Amino acid sequence: MKYILMMNCPRNAYETFGSMSKSDIQAHLHFMMNLNRSLKESGELVSAEGLADPRQALVVRAGKDGTPVTDGVFPEAKEFLAGYWFVDVESPERAYQIAARASAAPGPGGSPMNMPIEVRQVMSGPPQDLL
Amino acid sequence: MNATPTDVQAEHLLRELAPQVLGAVVRRFRDFSAAEDAVQEALIAAATEWPYQGTPEHPRAWLIQVASRRMIDHVRRETARRNREAESMPAELVAPTAGIETEQDDTLILFFMCCHEALTSSSAIALTLRAVGGLTTGEIARAFLVPEATMAQRISRAKQSIKASGVPFGMPCGTERTQRLRSVLHVLYLIFNEGYTTSVGPQLQRLELSQEAIRLTREVHRLAPDDCEAAGLLALMLLTDARRVARTGPNGELIPLAEQDRSLWDQQQISEGVAILSATLPKGSVGPYQLQAAIAAVHDESPRAEETDWPQILALYDLLQRMADNPMVMLNRAIAVAMVRGPRAGLELLQALDRDGRLKDHHRLDAVRAHLLELAGEKEQAIRRYQAAAGLTASLPERNYLLTQAARLRESTSG
Numbered sequence: 174m175k176y177i178l179m180m181n182c183p184r185n186a187y188e189t190f191g192s193m194s195k196s197d198i199q200a201h202l203h204f205m206m207n208l209n210r211s212l213k214e215s216g217e218l219v220s221a222e223g224l225a226d227p228r229q230a231l232v233v234r235a236g237k238d239g240t241p242v243t244d245g246v247f248p249e250a251k252e253f254l255a256g257y258w259f260v261d262v263e264s265p266e267r268a269y270q271i272a273a274r275a276s277a278a279p280g281p282g283g284s285p286m287n288m289p290i291e292v293r294q295v296m297s298g299p300p301q302d303l304l
Numbered sequence: 305m306n307a308t309p310t311d312v313q314a315e316h317l318l319r320e321l322a323p324q325v326l327g328a329v330v331r332r333f334r335d336f337s338a339a340e341d342a343v344q345e346a347l348i349a350a351a352t353e354w355p356y357q358g359t360p361e362h363p364r365a366w367l368i369q370v371a372s373r374r375m376i377d378h379v380r381r382e383t384a385r386r387n388r389e390a391e392s393m394p395a396e397l398v399a400p401t402a403g404i405e406t407e408q409d410d411t412l413i414l415f416f417m418c419c420h421e422a423l424t425s426s427s428a429i430a431l432t433l434r435a436v437g438g439l440t441t442g443e444i445a446r447a448f449l450v451p452e453a454t455m456a457q458r459i460s461r462a463k464q465s466i467k468a469s470g471v472p473f474g475m476p477c478g479t480e481r482t483q484r485l486r487s488v489l490h491v492l493y494l495i496f497n498e499g500y501t502t503s504v505g506p507q508l509q510r511l512e513l514s515q516e517a518i519r520l521t522r523e524v525h526r527l528a529p530d531d532c533e534a535a536g537l538l539a540l541m542l543l544t545d546a547r548r549v550a551r552t553g554p555n556g557e558l559i560p561l562a563e564q565d566r567s568l569w570d571q572q573q574i575s576e577g578v579a580i581l582s583a584t585l586p587k588g589s590v591g592p593y594q595l596q597a598a599i600a601a602v603h604d605e606s607p608r609a610e611e612t613d614w615p616q617i618l619a620l621y622d623l624l625q626r627m628a629d630n631p632m633v634m635l636n637r638a639i640a641v642a643m644v645r646g647p648r649a650g651l652e653l654l655q656a657l658d659r660d661g662r663l664k665d666h667h668r669l670d671a672v673r674a675h676l677l678e679l680a681g682e683k684e685q686a687i688r689r690y691q692a693a694a695g696l697t698a699s700l701p702e703r704n705y706l707l708t709q710a711a712r713l714r715e716s717t718s719g
Contacts, residue, residue, distance in 0.1 A: 214461075219454065298699045300699040
């Protein structure tokens with residue numbers, strides 16, 4: 174079964190991250206690389222991506238003639254998607270386990286950041302014969 | 305590029321030969337994991353060379369020879385690594401061992417290894433499709449919509465698990481053989497089920513997993529003709545797959561059994577499934593796959609939905625329920641009860657399932673309840689249940705179907 178694990182962060186997280194010490198940043202990156210490598214080795218990784226700074230993000234809607242109308246990101250939004258893992262696992266429990274591991278990525282001073290990870294099942298299951 | 309008939313024939317031949325070649329190479333070199341890699345390389349070499357140079361006169365021998373050469377290279381490398389003095393290769397590694405087992409047994413043993421209970425089901429599925437099915441890692445990866453590197457890792461880990469489990473390459477006997485055969489059938493059943501996802505993703509690139517499951521189950525049935533459940537599973541697959549074309553509409557939407565155009569059902573496949581089942585049931589060793597096949601046969605042989613022999617289906621579910629304590633069987637039996645004794649009788653049985661708890665948060669329970677409530681004329685409640693079921697399913701076509709059912713009922717109430 175496939176799951177998407179979405180790592181959300183507060184809007185100032187990219188700035189906070191950028192102001193961490195060099196060794197803290199390296200420890201964090203190292204942790205993430207290890208996580209991705211181990212998911213690849215376990216045959217569970219479908220894909221994983223980190224997203225660019227939300228300050229560059231735009232909100233797009235279709236204009237009258239279907240052309241894009243852009244706007245800045247919602248100023249009221251407290252959280253942004255920072256990155257995601259798309260995994261193919263044996264059980265929901267395994268997806269939660271991976272999410273918990275990702276959530277514990279080290280932050281300032283090497284202590285776990287405990288970021289909230291939203292775990293959602295991807296609709297890829299086989300349909301069963303219906304009545 | 306379009307596949308020419310010869311390409312297709314060559315591909316079939318390769319996939320048929322794959323387990324025979326692997327069996328021979330494992331027998332000669334003993335190392336399952338390395339042999340499996342060597343055979344995969346030989347298959348790829350054949351797929352690239354044969355279309356240009358023509359199929360060799362003895363394709364099986366050709367493949368064994370190429371795979372063996374790879375194995376000898378592998379063994380040389382390993383020996384050199386372990387022993388820098390470059391001593392000559394031990395003779396026993398190249399000498400073919402004369403086994404009592406036949407080539408047919410080899411293929412069955414391969415099935416047993418790939419579906420070993422030490423493996424997770426996803427690993428067992430992947431390894432079976434590669435080692436016995438003769439598919440490439442890329443083909444399997446595309447069928448399951450995961451990257452090739454991920455699938456390669458899954459297969460390599462599966463082989464490590466087999467190595468770690470220390471299971472020898474040999475035929476288990478007695479009850480263990482039956483037990484291991486059950487695991488094989490379960491893995492084939494899962495592959496068949498997975499085939500239903502073909503409505504998702506670019507269809508042309510996706511392998512027909514159901515067809516592959518049928519091909520492999522046919523093989524198991526041929527190799528273990530006395531096993532009634534292998535026959536039962538093959539019949540079940542044929543009788544279910546016979547409705548494939550009628551099962552989805554032009555936009556991939558699901559069509560329930562009662563509304564399918566029965567003229568689209570594959571009569572040849574139905575006859576074959578019924579014939580296998582009729583030859584098997586009298587043997588007296590009835591199991592769950594045979595009973596499910598028998599239920600599928602009753603549906604398939606009914607010319608119109610209204611003429612379905614529900615009392616017979618109910619009798620078969622009674623047997624099935626006695627055989628296995630399975631909540632899904634209880635759920636399906638409730639439908640049969642509703643069709644024989646009325647929707648209220650079916651709904652009463654669902655209460656037992658609520659108390660049972662094993663289907664808690666399973667969409668199927670809500671979906672069946674919705675259907676029975678609708679039959680009982682409880683439209684409002686049925687709408688709520690269809691919607692609840694839609695919120696729980698992990699299948700997109702199924703969710704769309706359930707939401708459409710709810711919408712249809714809403715409109716019929718307000719209109």
